[in-house]
Amino acid sequence: MDFTYDDEQEALRDAVRGLVGKAYHDYEQRRQAVKEDPGFSEQQWARLAEMGVLGLPFAEEDGGVGAGPTEIGIVCQELGRTIAPEPFLASVVLAGGLVSAAGTPEQRAEVLGALAAGERLLAFAHDEPGRRWGASAEQVTASADGDSWSLTGVKEPVPHGARADLLVVSAALPEGGTGLFLVQPDADGVTREGYATYDGGRAAKVAFDGAAATPLGEAGLDVTASIATVQDITRVMAGNQALGAMQTLLKATTDYLKTRKQFGVTLNTFQALNFRAADMYTSLELTHSLVAWATMVIAAGDPDEVAEAAARASLQVSRGGRHVGQEAIQLHGGIAMTAEYSVGMFVAHLTALDHLLGDGNHQVRVLSTKVADYDALDPLDV
Amino acid sequence: MIEGRELTKEQIVEAQQTLNAAGLAVPHWPEEYGGRGWTDLQRHIWLEELQRAGVPTPLAFNASMIGPVIAHFGTEEQKKEFLPKTANLDIWWSQGFSEPDAGSDLASLRTTAVKDGDDWVVNGQKAWTTLGQFGDWIFTLVRTDPDVKKQAGISMLLIDMTSPGLEVRPVQLIDGSYEVNEVWFDDVRVPADNLVGELNGGWTIAKFLLGNERVGVAPVGSTKRILARAKDLAKETSDGEGGTLLDDPLVRARIVELENELLALELTALRVVAHSADGEPHPASSVLKLKGTELQQAVSELMVDLAGPASVASGAGDASDLAEWARISTPTYLNLRKASIYGGSNEIQRQIISRTILGL
Known part of the structure; x- marks a missing residue:
């Protein structure tokens, strides 16, 4: 278990951060991009394709790059940091992931090649x-x-x-x-x-x-299990995306506390506010740990273990994301209620991610069915 | 230990001496003083495994606190005299830090030491001295210069607890136990050789000692074991309606949430110990104490609720028809309220996070 990135992964992160940051470092750019259909920038989608990002998860013979879950997680985190609206999660990770898992070799090459090239949105x-x-x-x-x-x-x-x-x-x-x-x-x-x-x-x-x-694949074949596994992988990647958004929310909140003045002093003069920010940090770090772990579990590949790790990460992302999001709005005050300020939209996006493939209570229900079957949890087993 | 019973002094000593004989009592100490020079990660895994197996961990005052301090700041004579006995728990150390008016604000301590010939003469009172009733020696922060900034006038003395004028008074806690003590010093004479490090350098030593606590501040292994046990007990305890407590969806949901938070904490602890570079703790280390004690408390609260009406029977003896775990659940729960207060209260932890990490 290694929680650090190697040089190539760092380089990928910097490259994606540069590209995404250029497009959306100012929240107003994101606001403009989502105003008109299709709700994202086609040019930015083409740039992501050019950088090779859209083919990351797919095998080289299918027109992809054959990267692992850590790399895909890095991309999702970086997209999450600016809540970039390009549909990497929905189109590449989820829909593309299904074609990769269930398609015939011909279907994979045809569909995924075009997806990776940015020519065909799934x-x-x-x-x-x-x-x-x-x-x-x-x-x-x-x-x-x-x-x-x-x-x-x-x-x-x-x-x-x-x-x-x-x-x-x-x-x-x-x-x-x-x-x-x-x-x-x-x-x-x-x-x-x-x-x-x-x-x-x-x-x-x-x-x-x-x-x-x-x-897709063999006609008439029941592929419920394949769908479930691709959904589990997508849950973890949605968690990576949420993690990026949470990091931005905490940063925006602490920056605001340090600069906004009331009663003639900056808000960080008030311990009641600082302590709430400290609790946001705690939620963020716990979420970071579970998301990073679940991403590594995908690399190990056992579908049952991926399912459990995805449920556990999603549960924490749901709880932590709501906590960080709600507190970010509260600590900002009225400004975070406005559409032109970023924080409210980040919280909206976290809420959407939370309900994409099952919220926290859904995961508790899933995990509850097995809670009597084991003794203590051991993350190293997974 | 596994049953949640209190250990006697003899049991704690026996456990540490058994570990020490195998070279496992103080593996994080430097090799020249009986340690193995283990990294934080190795030590973390060792501690987790001890807790998981229900082995009493080496006495923190000896193994984690004064041992490393003497190894780092002590004179050759002090090292020779104290370190082997400290590792083997031949000397039981107590911690003389807190005072009635110096809790979270430790630097406000008022116990004084005044030089008289070759001795220091100590007067004052220490508070919350855990297991001081078993103590042979006490490492004590004393004020040696009252005229400077409060942090700059503090020194550390090693004091024999059988010295004339030193009195230990046990304080009963809310669970009925005697765990902490007041330690009174009335003209206690301490040889000058028992000063640790520099005169008026006590605050540096205190910070070194507290900074060493990033491993082991979150009792993940023992909390996991107790939670697994809670699940077993819920599985075998009747709900009075033909089922067991674990059939209750609310109980299951509560256990799932606790297990998940504990998993997140365990992984965070691994991130912290694996990536603390050159003695600088990973920024997330402050989360460990905060969340670790909250979860420790939450699991003890679960035990009380699982015990139900039987949780009242704390005074019942072995003749009781009620299960022992249920009878001791509430005293344990009450006792563990201390966890979010000691070692830098959880509000101090929030202060550290907001100031040093978030820059607020």
Whole structure:
């Protein structure tokens, strides 16, 4: 277990920090970028592709770089530090991760190569109205007529579903289980209605009415377990992104306490405020430790261990993120309630990440089912 | 230990001497004084394993506090005289730091030492001296110059607790135990050779001593063991309605949250000890004491709640039909309220974080 970065990882961090910082060091730049659809900067997406960031997780034969989870985590942290709106998490880590995990070699090379080059944006259509977080599909159903498949039902919310050039869709299979399909968004029987989310992101309702679909990987195969593992990896990467955002929030808060004056003195004159900032630091460091550990667990690769580590990291990110976010607004006061100041939007984004793949209580529920099965936790076992 | 019972002095001595015979009582000391020169990380793992196995850890006053101080600041005579006996717990050391008016504000201490011939004459009172009733010697901060800035007039003396004029008065605590003491000094004569380090250099030594505490300030291993035990007990304790306490989703959720926070703390402790460069602690080290004591207390609180009505029966003896763990749960919980007060209260820790890390 090594919590430090090597030289190459440091270089990656500096490169991504430079690129992302140039685009979004001033919060107003981010605000402008999310104003109009697609809710992010296409130019910035192209620059990320050029730097090789969009192909990081994928194998070299699929057009990627074959980097490990630590590198992907570094990218997510750096994007989180400015809450950069480019859909790396939704499109590369999650949707791309599914293609990488379940696709045939031909599908992987074709789809992931284009994704890595920034030519084709992917979205994962999975959540369904009336259902909570999970790895299976129920309301969107797949049916086969000979070798040709079609999908029917509604997916919502689909992150970046309106802008996507290709949809990865989960659907209930005729013989039971959940399969994955590639769907062209302009195919007959697909309708999309996009909208903005409270953190400046984008989501969509995507309805399928007998839309033509290509099975991802072997037709008819239940891939619930693969979906679950890619979701777990995405949970940890969302945690990395949240960690970056939390670091910025604490820094913004302490800077503000040192400069803002009331009663003729700076706010850091008041111990009640400083102690609350100290507690934010504690939450941040505990979150850092669990996120870094879970990222290393992914590298070790056992799916059950990845699932447990993802649940544990997500639980801490949820608790710590809410604490740091809520306190950041409170310690700033009214200024943090305004749309033109960054802090409120960072908190909004943390809230969105928290609800992407299961909030803290969801993780407690998951972990509670196994709590009687072991003695003491040992992180070195994992 | 595993059952949560109090240990006798003899048991603590036996444990340390057994470890010392195996070369494991003071592995972090320099090799020339009986140690192995272990790194913080090695020591951290060693301490975690001792706690996990329920082995009483070497007496902190000896192994972590005065031993390293004498090894670093002491004269050759002091090293020769004290270090072997300190490692082997042939001498039981007490800590003479806090006073009634000098708690978190330690530098305000008022116990005085005045030179008289070849001796120092000590007068005053120390407070909260943990296990002072077992002490043979006491390392004591005394005021040797009243006319300078308060930190600059303090020295450290090694004082034989059988000296005439030295009196130890036990103080009963809220759990009924006798753990801390008042130590009174009435014209106690101390040979000049028993000064440690420089005259008026006591504050530097005190900071060195407290700075050594970054390993072991968060009792992760023992808290983990107690939490695992709480889970076992919940599993085997009837809820009176045909199930066990662990069937209760609220109990399970509470345990899950505690386990997760403890895991985060354990990993943070590893980050801290593995990356403390050249004696400079990792910035996150201040989190350890704060969060470690909070979790230690939270787990003891869980035990009381699991014990339920049986938690009241603290005075019952072996004839009781109630489980021993349940009977001692509340005294333990009450006793552990001390953890967020001693060793620099948790408010002092917040002060350190906000000042030195956040620059507030």
